[in-house]
Amino acid sequence: MTQLIDFGKSIPSSFSQSASLPVNSLPNSTILGQFGLAVGANGSVLLQATIGLQSSGPNSSDIIFTISRNAVQIFTIRSSGLAVNDFEAVHFSFADSGIPAGYYGYALTASSIGTVNPPVIIGPLLFSGLSIL
Secondary structure, three states: OOOEEEEEEEEEEOOOOOOOEEOOEOOOOEEEEEEEEEEOOOOEEEEEEEEEEEOOOOOOOEEEEEEEEOOEEEEEEEEOOOOOOOEEEEEEEEEEEOOOOEEEEEEEEEEEEOOOOOOEEEEEEEEEEEEEO
């Protein structure tokens, strides 16, 4: 039977059109959310993110979303560019397993590939984690 150990979340914006964050170009990144979680021995962390994007012009740059644990990258995903003034909600999940018991800091960041017309994060912006045994 699964046992819930801890829950963490970062929800600065839960509605569309409720945020306006520009996305920095690589090698810099924009921090979208952070939280800490207690993890039990032989536990796992289920992470989820939903990010609303809007293009800022023609030929929008792609975006790399990265999840880090204690400042070490553990997951990346790439979102393709959007058409002019297009909206998109990017949703992804990741299971972090095989980590020792302890307390860990998780962060979600975004980086634009290229400097031409990077998309803007407009909301929703949700990042959460569930620590289970």
